[in-house]
Amino acid sequence: MKDNIQPLPSEVAAVLGAPDRLAALDAAMPVFLGPDPDFDDIAALAAALFVVPIALVTVLGRKDQWFLARQGTPEIRAPSEDSFCARMLAACPGEPMAVADTHRDPRFAGLPSVTGEPRLRFYAGAPILLGGRAIGTVCVFDVEPHAGLAGDLLSRLQRLAGLAASLITLKDEARRRTLAAEALSREEKRHALALDAANVASWLWDISTGIVSGNETFYRMLGVRPAKPMSARKFFTSVHPADRKVTIDRLRSALATGKEYDGLFRAAKTGRWLLGRGRVHEWDAAGRPTVFLGINVDVTDGQLASERTRLLLRELNHRVKNTLAMLQSLARQTLRQTSDPVEFMEAFAGRLQSLSEAHGLLSDHEWGVIHLKMLLQKQIMPYAMDYENQIEIHKDEVELGPDQAVGLGLVLHELATNARKYGALSVRSGKVVITARVVNEDGQRVLNMTWHEVGGPPVDPVGRRGFGSVLIERSLDKILGSSVHVEYLPKGVTAVVRMPL
Structure with a gap:
């Protein structure tokens, strides 16, 4: 019961609530984790010094006084408002204090620990000071009064309090270092994870020892196993021989000038293209570089794409030249067959469209190979009234290169336009049967294709033979060993194509 306890003196309340004191306590000890064995010897020395049964090392909060170490009591805290130490700090700021007999001192006589158990009669305490602020005490108690x-x-008690202050400071510094180390470790792990996720290799060259070390990605890119630090010589030999001299020269230049190293090289073992960046990070007292930091980024996909683009441009340049030559020939031959501008434009535009369709297919496939089925559909479908029912195709799986696709495209265009104007595709009952088979002739694959029209109007061989026939038979001239033979049979046109693949 506290009915007889005096109200908390204002000067004691001011000490407990002093903002600067509480801030110093919170900075040094944000959380009380319980008694700390490291302070036990201080409490024991204080008890022995005064020959008393009770000694404490405390920190004084606004509401509670916590015991870092205690001797002679099992408690680990007490209310701050009932504290001897709060009254000592109010009466003697920054100085030690002793109360020989609590019953004779009105400041302490009414405290619960005096009027009730353990009925304390003697107290001595010294403040624990941090930056001039009292955050706690080293104090002793006895149930008998002490005189003289x-x-x-x-x-000497104050020196023990100073020792406690030093120990709190050291522990606080150790705690801060631990937190900083943990934060640094988390940051390093985050950076490592970010580098790994981005597939970026990081490495450090200790020039004084000649050792190069890096992250796991670094060793993986170079194909170095096991993944462990290596000599600078081994590092340089991991660069492809064709790129080694340039890489070494650029690194030497970065060492000599302090400027950034920037280079592109292939790894000798993996063949991967790596973009390297780095610079000197530390120098010795004489200005010589001692530590070089760098990163590598795998740019193989970009390099391969760039190489493919260069090859494609060269191929495209070649094709454009061939196409221009073909266009000139088509224009001259078409003009020889007609002087009517309308007829010329109709015939020439169709042949240009045929070339465009073939080029479009090849462009979609990066000027690689295209399937015969695609070429047949592109060149014939525009001229059939009902493609599904009028065009019957029996074929093997055939892939065509650029020259083959362009030449055969022109053949199919001329056959299809002729069939639409005069032959099987000019009536709905007509039909074109295409057979394409691949045979092996002396170790070479050869396409044998026939075009046979049925169900169309009767064929007049004399009226049908003209520039279109000549063009059909010459469209494959650029393909060595190829040939086209057209027969204008009364029941329908038949064309036989032979073309090495």
């Missing part, structure tokens, strides 16, 4: 204290006991 030796003159140096309080000063």
Whole structure:
């Protein structure tokens, strides 16, 4: 019961709630984790110094006084408002204090620990000061009064309080270092994970020892196993021989000038293209570089894409030249067959469209190979009234190169336009049967294709033979060993194509 306890003196309340004192306590000890064995010896020395049964090392909060170490009591805290130490700090700021007999001192006589168990009669305490702010005390108690204290006991108690302050400071610094190390470790792990996720290799060259070390990605890119630090010589030999001299020269230049290293090289073992960046990070007292930091980024896909683009441009340049030559020939031959501008444009535009369709297919496939089925559909479908029912195709799976696709495209265009104007595709009952088979002739694959029209109007061989026939038979001239033979049979046109693949 606290009915007889005096109200908390204002000066004591001011000490407990002092913002700067509480801030110093919170900075040094944000959380009380319980008694700390490291402070036990201080409590024991204080008890022995005064020959008393109870000694404490405390930190004084606004509401509670916590015990870092205690001797002679099982408690680990007490209310701050009932604290001897709060009253000591209010009465003697920054100085030690002793109360020989609590019953005779009105400041302490009414405290619960005096009027009730353990009925304390003697107290001595010294403040634990951090930056001039009292955050706690080293104090002793007895159930008997003490008279005539030796003159140096309080000063020695103050030295123990100073020792406690030093220990709190050291522990706080250790805690901060631990937190900083943990934060640094988390940051390093985050950076490592980010580099790994981005497939970026990081490496450090200790020039003084000649050792190069890096992250796991670094060793993986170079194909170095096991993944462990290596000599600079081994690092340089991991660069492809064709790129080694340029890479070494650029690194030497970066070492000599302090400027950034920037280079592109292939790894000798993996063949991967790596973009390297780095610079000197540390120098010795004489200005010589001692540590070089760098990163590598795998740019193989970009390099291969760039190479494919260069090859495609060269191929495209070649094709354009061939196409221009073909266009000139088509224009001259078409003009020879007609002087009517309308007829010329109709015939010439159709042949241009045929070339365009073939080029479009090849472009979609990066000027590689295209399937015969695609070419047949592109060249014939525009001229059939009902493609599904009028065009019957029996074929093997055939892939065509650029020259083959362009030449055969012109053949199919001329056959299809002729069939639409005069032959099987000019009536709905007509039909074109195409057979394409691949045979092996002396170790070479050869396409044998026939075009046979049925169900169309009767064929007049004399009226049908003209520039279109000549063009059909010459469209494959650029393909060595190829041939086209057209027969204008009364029941329908038949064309036989032979073309090495």
